[in-house]
Amino acid sequence: QEDLEALIAEFQSLDAKKTQVIESSCPPPSPRLNCSLCAHPERDELILFGGEYFNGQKTYLYNDLYIYHIRKNSWAKLDIPNPPPRRCAHQAAVVPTAGGQLWIFGGEFASPNGEQFYHYKDLWVLHLATKTWEQIKAPGGPSGRSGHRMVACKRQLIIFGGFHESARDFIYYNDVYTFNLDSFTWSKLAPAGMGPAPRSGCQMTPTPEGNIIIYGGYSKQRVKKDVDKGTLHTDMFLLKAEGAGKEEDRWTWSRLSPSGVKPSPRSGFAVAAAPNNRCLLFGGVHDEEEEESIEGDFFNDIYFYDIGKNRWFPAQLKGPKSEKRKRRRGRQAEAEAAGEEELQLPPPQGPLEIVKEVVAEDGTVMTIKQVIPGAAEDKDGSGSEEEEEEEEEGGALGQPVEPCPRSSAMVAVKHGVLYVYGGMFEVGDRQVTLSDLHSIDLHRMDEWKVLLEMDPKTQEWLEESESDEEEDDDVEGAEGGEEEEESSEEESEDEEGEQQHPAVQPGEAQAQYVARTEQYWLRLARSHMGPEAKDKKVLKVAHAMAKTFYEDPT
Numbered sequence: 001q002e003d004l005e006a007l008i009a010e011f012q013s014l015d016a017k018k019t020q021v022i023e024s025s026c027p028p029p030s031p032r033l034n035c036s037l038c039a040h041p042e043r044d045e046l047i048l049f050g051g052e053y054f055n056g057q058k059t060y061l062y063n064d065l066y067i068y069h070i071r072k073n074s075w076a077k078l079d080i081p082n083p084p085p086r087r088c089a090h091q092a093a094v095v096p097t098a099g100g101q102l103w104i105f106g107g108e109f110a111s112p113n114g115e116q117f118y119h120y121k122d123l124w125v126l127h128l129a130t131k132t133w134e135q136i137k138a139p140g141g142p143s144g145r146s147g148h149r150m151v152a153c154k155r156q157l158i159i160f161g162g163f164h165e166s167a168r169d170f171i172y173y174n175d176v177y178t179f180n181l182d183s184f185t186w187s188k189l190a191p192a193g194m195g196p197a198p199r200s201g202c203q204m205t206p207t208p209e210g211n212i213i214i215y216g217g218y219s220k221q222r223v224k225k226d227v228d229k230g231t232l233h234t235d236m237f238l239l240k241a242e243g244a245g246k247e248e249d250r251w252t253w254s255r256l257s258p259s260g261v262k263p264s265p266r267s268g269f270a271v272a273a274a275p276n277n278r279c280l281l282f283g284g285v286h287d288e289e290e291e292e293s294i295e296g297d298f299f300n301d302i303y304f305y306d307i308g309k310n311r312w313f314p315a316q317l318k319g320p321k322s323e324k325r326k327r328r329r330g331r332q333a334e335a336e337a338a339g340e341e342e343l344q345l346p347p348p349q350g351p352l353e354i355v356k357e358v359v360a361e362d363g364t365v366m367t368i369k370q371v372i373p374g375a376a377e378d379k380d381g382s383g384s385e386e387e388e389e390e391e392e393e394g395g396a397l398g399q400p401v402e403p404c405p406r407s408s409a410m411v412a413v414k415h416g417v418l419y420v421y422g423g424m425f426e427v428g429d430r431q432v433t434l435s436d437l438h439s440i441d442l443h444r445m446d447e448w449k450v451l452l453e454m455d456p457k458t459q460e461w462l463e464e465s466e467s468d469e470e471e472d473d474d475v476e477g478a479e480g481g482e483e484e485e486e487s488s489e490e491e492s493e494d495e496e497g498e499q500q501h502p503a504v505q506p507g508e509a510q511a512q513y514v515a516r517t518e519q520y521w522l523r524l525a526r527s528h529m530g531p532e533a534k535d536k537k538v539l540k541v542a543h544a545m546a547k548t549f550y551e552d553p554t
Contacts, residue, residue, distance in 0.1 A: 004109060007111070008118065011086055021132075023067075024076060026077040031053055033051055033053070037410035038094045048068065048410070050088055054431060056461045058113070061088060064079075065126075068437075093157055098129060100129060106145050107119075108120065120146075121144040140185070140186040141186040159177045161214075162200050172198035177189065196253075201268065208277065211241060232266065234262065238255075239251055259311045261312055263301075267284060275413075275416045279305050282420060283403075300402060302315035401450050409423030421435075435454060502516075513546065521543070524545065
């Protein structure tokens, strides 16, 4: 614990050297998990803070602040003096006070080896108008934790749950605290009734009346020495404020039994407030826990919860409608579009499977499979001829694009549009941390837009327990055989003076080309750079050469 506190203090002393606010255009943020993403209350901007990145051997923590300009589809980095220390799994909430404020509570700092944790219990506010950070020191707040949930509701911040983990033990919470945004004071609530069991990573949604809804989450218990059992919660609760006075509010827990189609059990889902008195849940993972290993089933679906009707339902992409069909159906289509606001849609047409191959910087080819539901049929089931016609026109069943299945994505809603940033999925023992950005109009629910593709260059994975030297030896050994096999071919190519590079096949994606021709470009890079060049450097150069040739074979 002392070592971690010293490390945090060291980082803070570096931050203290910043004396002025600098906003600069920049590339998209590097891949990261468990950061916060919030919509600016007044501007067309999203605000990203903190997070972590694990490359297989080392954990990196961040406290940088990025602004995503929605209209320009561009990123800027905002350096502000004296920011909160580096952290992940914190919570952030935005309020419109004084040009906008971003409040941040808690989270954790991890040692580089990912085995020790420091849990924060500090409260910070970023004044968006003046671009200044301020730490709010008020007694009586929650204990240090991460994985908790926090929402802004009627001039107060409300915090629920979370967990604290040390090298020896862990504890999950189900306590509730409020922070008054007028008096800057903490209160611990003691609600009547039976509340949720302790948990982290749940859905927490404020209602227009000032109540709170809790759904799902994750917790674990120690069943015997060194064996923990995880629980995916699927229950739902209402925390109701009963009392007119601000200070004398009485709170009561009650259990909710929603109708409709609930999300399948999962953890690591993302949540956001949606239009029309709804909230939404995106993605997540269902882990099959065995004694020795965990297999994850990842999701990229959206579920809506209608707060007024106490009802869950899965979102269904309608697909872009063809102009010809709109004209043919005239007013009938308009009437149905109005009815579709309910989104009570029938089962989709047959699912479509898309397979993407992504080549990471280290040459690993990751195959991402996406099963995408077809467009929903019309409520009146009107004529199969029209459906066939639309398929021919490349309407709703054109090539759909949507985020690949993932857990721990960051989401925010602005002007009725959902933005999904990053997250992670697993390929065998490898964790892939994403940095892509997608959006979808929640009113129209017609199609996903890709605002930023995942950049394979940002993917790095170092096998656990291997030192860099061992890793270099392995790569050299793996490539050595192939180099010998084809050395005569390479010599004859050199003699010709001008080499024939492998051609790009019609319709071949860049990632596929790089994967298919990697060994060729590796040999070429090695021959130019010499035997003393490091394997990682050679790999980078080889990939750069392959990509350059793909873009311009001349």
